[in-house]
Amino acid sequence: MPALCAAHRDPHVNAYYQHLIEDQGLKKMQAVCTVMRKLLHAIHAMLKNESHFDNTRFFNMVA
Numbered sequence: 001m002p003a004l005c006a007a008h009r010d011p012h013v014n015a016y017y018q019h020l021i022e023d024q025g026l027k028k029m030q031a032v033c034t035v036m037r038k039l040l041h042a043i044h045a046m047l048k049n050e051s052h053f054d055n056t057r058f059f060n061m062v063a
Helices: 002-009 011-022 028-049
Strands: none
Touching: 002 011, 002 028, 011 028
């Protein structure tokens, strides 16, 4: 659910989500799972490096 909310509310995540659907040809649920996996990798990196979340770093699509 957090990945779905982020895909609709955050402009950077939304741009990445739309890229997956339109350019990569993924179905909506596949795109949500891809966003979810990317968010999990970002959270893991944040915890490992003790840093703050920066969505422009992890989702660097043009919003």
